[in-house]
Every structure is written in C-alpha cells, then in structure tokens.
Amino acid sequence: MSPELLGAWVAAGLTLAIFSFLYKDNPFFKFGEHLYIGISVGYSITLLVFNFMIPKWWTPLFREGRMSLLVPTVLGLLIWTRFFPRFSWLSRWAFAFVVGFGAGIAIPRTISNFIFRQVESTAVPLVSRGQQGVSFGWGDFSNFLIAFGVLSVLTYFFFSVEHKGPIRPLARAGVLFLMVSFGASFGYTVMARVSLLFGRMYDLVEYSSRGYGYATLVLLGLMVAVFLAQALSKKREGG
Amino acid sequence: MRKLAEKILSMDRRAIYLLMASAALLPFLTGPLGLPSRVSPEVKAVYDRIESLPEGSPFLISMDFDPASKPELYPMAEALVRHAFRKNLRVIGMNLWVTGSGMAEKILSDVAEEYGKKYGRDYVYLGWAPGATNVILGLGQDIYKTYPRDYYGNETSGMPVLEGVRTLKDIPFMVDLAAGDPGIETWVVYGKAKSMAGGCTAVIAPGMYAFLNSGQLVGLIGGMRGAAEYEALLKEMGKATVGMDIQSTTHVLILGLILLSNFAFFATRRRR
Numbered sequence: 371m372s373p374e375l376l377g378a379w380v381a382a383g384l385t386l387a388i389f390s391f392l393y394k395d396n397p398f399f400k401f402g403e404h405l406y407i408g409i410s411v412g413y414s415i416t417l418l419v420f421n422f423m424i425p426k427w428w429t430p431l432f433r434e435g436r437m438s439l440l441v442p443t444v445l446g447l448l449i450w451t452r453f454f455p456r457f458s459w460l461s462r463w464a465f466a467f468v469v470g471f472g473a474g475i476a477i478p479r480t481i482s483n484f485i486f487r488q489v490e491s492t493a494v495p496l497v498s499r500g501q502q503g504v505s506f507g508w509g510d511f512s513n514f515l516i517a518f519g520v521l522s523v524l525t526y527f528f529f530s531v532e533h534k535g536p537i538r539p540l541a542r543a544g545v546l547f548l549m550v551s552f553g554a555s556f557g558y559t560v561m562a563r564v565s566l567l568f569g570r571m572y573d574l575v576e577y578s579s580r581g582y583g584y585a586t587l588v589l590l591g592l593m594v595a596v597f598l599a600q601a602l603s604k605k606r607e608g609g
Numbered sequence: 610m611r612k613l614a615e616k617i618l619s620m621d622r623r624a625i626y627l628l629m630a631s632a633a634l635l636p637f638l639t640g641p642l643g644l645p646s647r648v649s650p651e652v653k654a655v656y657d658r659i660e661s662l663p664e665g666s667p668f669l670i671s672m673d674f675d676p677a678s679k680p681e682l683y684p685m686a687e688a689l690v691r692h693a694f695r696k697n698l699r700v701i702g703m704n705l706w707v708t709g710s711g712m713a714e715k716i717l718s719d720v721a722e723e724y725g726k727k728y729g730r731d732y733v734y735l736g737w738a739p740g741a742t743n744v745i746l747g748l749g750q751d752i753y754k755t756y757p758r759d760y761y762g763n764e765t766s767g768m769p770v771l772e773g774v775r776t777l778k779d780i781p782f783m784v785d786l787a788a789g790d791p792g793i794e795t796w797v798v799y800g801k802a803k804s805m806a807g808g809c810t811a812v813i814a815p816g817m818y819a820f821l822n823s824g825q826l827v828g829l830i831g832g833m834r835g836a837a838e839y840e841a842l843l844k845e846m847g848k849a850t851v852g853m854d855i856q857s858t859t860h861v862l863i864l865g866l867i868l869l870s871n872f873a874f875f876a877t878r879r880r881r
Contacts (some may be wrong), residue, residue, distance in 0.1 A: 391627045421710075422739055425758055475746065479798045483825065491823035496658035516822070555815045558832065560683065564633075564859045565833040568874045569854040570682025571633045 375582060377456040379480040382585040385570050386593055398593060492520050614873035625866065632862040636854035644857055651821055652838040654828030655806040658782055659692050667773075669780045670696040671796065672716065673741075674788035675709035682786050684849035685808045685836040686716045689784055692717050692843055695722040699770045700732040701780070703756075705744065705791045710737040714760055729763070733770045736760030741791030742799050749777045749800035784808055793817055797825050808835065 389400035430436040431443065448464040451457040457580035494513045498505050525537060526544030532542045636642060662668065672687060674682045677733045679752030693700045701719075704713040717734050726732055735756040738744045765771060773779060775820060777800055778817055786808040787793045804827050807817055811832025820826045830839055833856065836849035854858040 393623060406719075410708050413711075417707055417710060417737060418739060420737060421760070425762070430817075432676055472742075475742070476798070483798045487825060488819055489825045551815070558811040558814050560860070561834065561856060561865060564850060564856055565680045565811065566677075567629070567633050568833070568855040569858070570857065571630075571637070572848065572851070573678075575634070575637045587850075 378577045378582040379585045379589070381573060382582075383589050385574060386586070386589050390593060393597065396597070398596075401483070432508075492516055518543070523547050610692045610732060611877060614666045614733060614876040617869060617873040618877065622777045627868075628857060628862060629778065632858040633855050635858045636851070641851070642857060642872060644854070646834075646837065646841065646853065649835070651829040652835050652870065653842065655689075655725070655784065655830055656692070656828075656839065656842045658804065658827050659696060659698070660691075662696060662782055664697045666698050666782070666829075667701055667771075667780045668693045669703070669707060669777075669783035671703050671783065671785045672709060672713035673791055673792045674810075675706045676712060678788035679712065680848070681810050681833045681836065682808065683716065684833070684847045684852075685830055685839065686713070686786050686849060687720055687748040687838060688839040688843055688849070689786075689843070690720040690837075691714060691724070691845070693799055694720060694726055694731070695843075697731075700726075701770065701774070702732065703778075704737045704802075705741040706788070707737050707739070707794070710760070730769045733768055734760045734828070735765070741795055745791075745796060745799040751775060778803065782806070787813070789813060793820065793826070806830070812831040835848070 384402045384405065387398040388406075390396055391399040393504070418507045427439060427443070430437040445464045445467055457590040480482040494505075494517075495510075496517065497510055497512050498507060522540050522544035526533075526548070531537055573584045576582070576585055614788050615744050638759050659668070670686065670693070672682070672686050678860070682849070690700060690702075700717065700861065702713060702717045704710045714734050715733060715738070718728075720726075723764075738756065738761060744755055752771065756765050759765055759768075783796075784806045785793050785796045788810050792813070793809060796805060805825070806828040806832035807820070807833070809817055811834070814829070814831030817826065817829055818830070820864075821829050830836060833849050833852045836847070837853045840847040840850050
C-alpha cells in the first residue's frame with residue numbers, strides 16, 4: 371500500500387468518524403477526537419523542541435557558550451516554582467517581567483492602531499469640496515453612515531443617561547446598526563462553516579474513486595453496518 | 610396543513626444534516642453550475658498591489674492558519690503564491706501557527722515546483738517560531754536574528770532570496786492569511802511591511818473591514834468567496850471556485866429551510 375493510498379484511507383476514515391457525531395455520540399467519534407488532540411499536541415511539542423529550543427536555546431547556550439541566554443532561562447525556570455508553595459513567590463519576578471514587557475509593548479501600539487487610527491478614519495469630512503463648490507456624493511454618504519453608525523451605537527451603550535426623548539431614536543438606530551452587523555457576521559459564519567463542509571466533501575468524493583480503492587464508500591459502509599448492528603442488538607435487548 | 614407545519618417544526622435534526630450533505634454533494638454530481646460572480650474591490654486591490662510590484666521584489670506571506678481552516682485559506686495561499694511566482698517576486702514564507710507549519714511548507718514547495726522556482730534563490734520558508742508578538746517585533750528589527758535558520762535548518766544569512774532584506778521595512782508588500790489570533794490584528798499592531806493586505810476566514814472577515822477602511826490594510830480577501838475571486842483574477846479555476854457552487858446550493862437550502870420553518874411557526878401559532 372502506497373503512502374498516498376494509506377493517507378487517503380486514514381483521512382477518509384477520520385473524516386467519517388468525526389462526521390458520525392451528527393448521528394450520535396459514538397466510539398468512532400471519540401477515537402477521531404482523541405487522536406486529533408493527541409497528534410496536535412505531539413506535533414506542536416516536537417516542532418517546539420527541534421525547531422526552536424535546540425537551535426535557539428540549547429545549542430547557543432550549552433555548545434556555543436552564550437551566557438546571556440541564562441537570563442531568560444532562569445526567568446523561565448522561575449515560573450515553574452508555582453508548583454512549590456514555599457518558593458512560589460519567585461515566580462512573580464518572571465511574571466512581572468512578562469507583564470511589564472507585554473504591557474509596555476502592547477498598550478501604546480494597541481491604542482494607536484485600534485483607537486486613534488479608527489477614530490481618524492471615522493472623523494472624515496461628510497461633504498466634498500471641489501472646484502464646483504460643496505457636493506454630497508456616494509462616498510460622502512458612506513462616510514456619513516460610518517460616522518452616524520458609530521455615534522448611534524456608542525449612544526446605545528451609554529447608560530449614564532436614560533434612553534428617552536431625543537436620545538431614544540438615536541439609541542434605537544444604534545440597535546439597528548448592531549443588528550445589521552450581527553447579521554453580516556452570522557452570514558459570514560455560515561459561509562465559513564459551509565466552506566469547511568466543502569473541504570471535507572471534496573476529499574471524501576475524491577477518495578471514493580477507484581484509484582483510492584473506494585476508501586470513502588467502503589469505510590462509510592462499514593460504519594453504517596456497525597450502527598445498524600448496534601441498533602438491532604439494542605432493539606433485541608429492549609424487546 | 611397544521612399537521613404538516615407541526616411535522617416541519619419537529620423535524621429530526623439529522624434529516625437537516627442529510628439535506629445539507631445532499632446539497633453539498635449536488636455540484637459534484639452535476640458538474641460546475643457556472644453561476645456568475647463579481648470581483649470585489651478589496652480583493653482586486655490585493656491583486657493590483659502585487660501586479661504593481663517590480664520583478665524581483667521581496668514579498669512576504671505569513672500563513673497563520675492550521676488544517677482546520679484549510680478549505681478557505683489553502684486555495685487563497687496557493688493563488689497568492691502563484692501570482693507572486695508569475696510576477697517573479699522573491700517569496701518569503703512564514704507561519705505563526707505551529708500546527709499549520711507543515712501545511713504552509715507544502716503550499717510553497719508545491720507551487721514552486723509548478724513554476725520551476727528554486728529554493729533559496731526564488732523563495733524561502735522561514736517556518737514557525739513561538740511567541741507571535743515577539744517574532745513580529747523581531748522581524749521589525751532583524752530578520753536574521755529572529756530566523757537565523759529556515760524551516761529546513763539552512764542558515765538564512767547569505768540566501769539570495771533575502772538579499773537586501775534586513776527588516777520588515779525592506780519588504781514592500783506583505784499578505785497575512787489568518788484564521789484568528791495571532792493573525793491580521795497582531796501584524797497590524799506589532800509591525801508590518803511598507804504595505805500590508807489580509808486574507809482571512811469568513812468568520813473573522815467582518816471585523817477586518819475596519820482596518821481596510823482606515824487604510825491599515827490595502828486589501829482584504831475574505832473567506833472562500835474572496836479566494837474564488839482571486840482565482841478568477843488569475844484566470845485559474847481552483848478549489849475555491851469549485852467550492853462556490855457548494856456555497857450556492859447549501860445557501861439556497863438554508864434560506865429555504867429558514868423560510869419554511871418561519872412559515873410553519875406562524876401557521877401553527879395562528880391556529881392556536
């Protein structure tokens with residue numbers, strides 16, 4: 371059996387095992403699920419050790435004698451003191467470094483890119499000024515929609531003032547904008563899930579061909595037979 | 610009528626799964642449906658940006674996804690790498706998702722073989738490194754210190770494909786293909802090439818439009834539809850184009866089921 375053929379049988383079998391959950395929870399699904407988690411973790415650890423820890427930490431520190439790497443090594447080891455109550459306070463040094471570095475790097479960049487840049491792109495002119503004077507085109511209408519949408523949604527989430535009087539219609543408009551946003555997100559989510567279904571269907575159809583030894587059809591038949599046998603034996607037990 | 614409506618409302622969920630599977634299989638049985646599609650401006654912007662790059666320019670593609678997002682992002686990555694190789698750009702591939710590193714390598718090597726490109730001269734795969742934020746920050750300072758060796762263990766310094774590239778600022782254009790975090794937002798915040806575009810799963814696409822509007826991204830390829838649009842621009846029928854037929858049949862089914870269940874719901878309520 372060639373590796374490609376074996377791969378096709380394994381892929382078809384595992385896909386059907388996971389899909390079998392749609393019928394009911396069963397040992398095929400459990401096997402597929404556990405194998406997926408195990409392989410993911412094993413793959414990640416192997417890659418971490420061989421592609422990162424050995425070439426970037428072990429070799430420079432122990433073979434090339436780069437002593438500066440002792441600093442992150444000690445800080446990293448300090449985190450493990452969490453498991454020893456007597457020395458757990460030492461882990462705070464490592465966490466202080468991580469949090470301090472992380473916050474220092476993240477806060478200015480996040481504020482700049484997620485707040486200032488977004489405010490800047492929202493606060494744009496609502497009319498165009500050209501040689502022929504002031505005009506209002508589709509681009510300006512789009513800018514107006516963005517600005518109005520942001521203001522109305524912010525109003526909806528502003529709870530310091532009761533939503534009545536002139537605030538009420540603005541807050542209601544905010545709800546409408548939110549609904550449109552949720553609708554778009556949900557529509558995109560459906561599209562994403564269908565894409566995943568297509569991905570598996572594509573492979574299953576491919577593996578059901580003669581070249582792959584009708585892998586999908588054979589495995590599907592076996593699975594259906596097992597479920598039927600299980601249902602029949604349950605019926606007999608019940609009867 | 611009422612009985613039928615009640616039957617519809619109490620339909621076994623497994624019947625819906627079976628209907629969905631049938632709708633998804635339909636295009637495989639009938640062949641391409643040939644439904645019209647339109648290329649959106651945000652996808653065209655990515656294509657135009659790559660087209661505008663002079664031959665031999667470095668182009669960074671970060672494939673930040675794993676097999677769970679393969680149907681959407683794999684065809685997208687293939688299309689982008691194909692375009693870059695067609696334009697004779699120097700492709701620098703990398704990845705921030707450990708479980709996707711082998712898949713990203715396959716994309717690059719398969720397409721490179723298709724175009725007869727040579728590793729180290731025309732393209733390089735840097736692979737995965739832990740700590741996405743630090744990796745991006747490191748690339749902004751010195752690529753060779755962040756990735757002293759590539760995915761295969763070769764030394765990166767002296768590679769012809771990286772000639773004249775020391776930091777992200779030396780890369781005129783990059784695309785990040787993301788399935789979540791770390792992804793486009795991480796690149797936008799912690800550093801990017803001179804200009805950047807994004808490609809992402811449909812789930813996270815709506816959230817990325819804010820970056821498009823603010824100019825932080827020059828273009829955006831969203832989900833399988835975006836990938837299919839890109840394939841249309843390249844005039845190559847790939848998996849994403851085939852997948853759009855399934856999108857159409859299943860979406861029609863979903864819309865039909867929503868209408869049917871609402872009709873059934875109101876029909877039974879009126880009678881009560």
